[in-house]
Amino acid sequence: MNWLFEMLSYSFMQRALIAGILISICAALTGVSLVLRKNSMIGDGLSHTAFGAFAIATVLNFTPIWFAIPVVIIASFFVLKLSGNKKINGDAAIALLSASSLAIGTMAISLTKGVNIDLNSYLFGSVLSIGWSDVWLSLGLTAVVVLLYVFAHNRIFAITFDEDFAKAIGIKTNVYDVIFAIICSLVVVIGMRLLGALLISSLIIFPTLIAMQFSKSFGRVVVYAVLISMINFALGLAVSYLITSPTGATVVIVNLIALVIVYALRKIIGK
Numbered sequence: 001m002n003w004l005f006e007m008l009s010y011s012f013m014q015r016a017l018i019a020g021i022l023i024s025i026c027a028a029l030t031g032v033s034l035v036l037r038k039n040s041m042i043g044d045g046l047s048h049t050a051f052g053a054f055a056i057a058t059v060l061n062f063t064p065i066w067f068a069i070p071v072v073i074i075a076s077f078f079v080l081k082l083s084g085n086k087k088i089n090g091d092a093a094i095a096l097l098s099a100s101s102l103a104i105g106t107m108a109i110s111l112t113k114g115v116n117i118d119l120n121s122y123l124f125g126s127v128l129s130i131g132w133s134d135v136w137l138s139l140g141l142t143a144v145v146v147l148l149y150v151f152a153h154n155r156i157f158a159i160t161f162d163e164d165f166a167k168a169i170g171i172k173t174n175v176y177d178v179i180f181a182i183i184c185s186l187v188v189v190i191g192m193r194l195l196g197a198l199l200i201s202s203l204i205i206f207p208t209l210i211a212m213q214f215s216k217s218f219g220r221v222v223v224y225a226v227l228i229s230m231i232n233f234a235l236g237l238a239v240s241y242l243i244t245s246p247t248g249a250t251v252v253i254v255n256l257i258a259l260v261i262v263y264a265l266r267k268i269i270g271k
Helices: 002-008 011-036 042-059 064-083 090-110 119-124 132-151 153-161 163-168 173-195 200-211 218-243 247-269
Strands: none
Touching: 002 011, 002 218, 011 042, 011 132, 011 153, 011 173, 011 200, 011 218, 042 064, 042 090, 042 119, 042 173, 042 200, 064 090, 064 132, 064 173, 132 153, 132 173, 153 163, 153 173, 153 218, 163 173, 173 200, 173 247, 200 218, 200 247, 218 247
16 A cells, blocks of 8 residues: 555645546536436537647647636537537537637647647646646535535436426526536536546546446436546546556546446346
């Protein structure tokens, strides 16, 4: 266990662990609703948008995270608007946003001279970039998301499984769509510092898919997804330190292995 105490003796690893667990909670709670509504790829589209925003902010010498947050929130509203367009479905809107944002970000970096940009940290994350400001942002976001689920659990349940019914009983579904879009945007932008643009969406998708192998109850899936997300992130962070591998990729691989094992056991043992 010496290596574990050694890992936690570094302040940047402490920050990464705290922020990562908090973001894992938010991602799992948001992911349950998104996955069950078949909107899980919105996280992927927003992460690519965040990459473009981070690149432009660095080129313009702005603070990347504060520049990216409003840009990604606006992009999430753009996706919602296009998703309601009969000529462009949700998947096409996300694909359009992803490709455009990646292209803009890459072009901004390639045309800039004299600016030192670590492209890998944007794409795959870097625990060294986590500061206490990220931890506090993560804590505030987690508090908002948890309170939302505590006080609006029944409404979220209704919107997730039958949006038309939710509208019929007077739930303002558009308001909740906007709230989830903003939360998802914040999860993506803050989580990018840990997992990167190419991997952050996995934190939204994997825990829910794993939790659904244990139960079909909405409440239990929410609880299981949160626990699984926290455990897998902590395990991935520890493994990445132990074998000196990229943190983001290691966390995703841990989630993938967990999903494969759970799915295989469920098939062997039976439902």
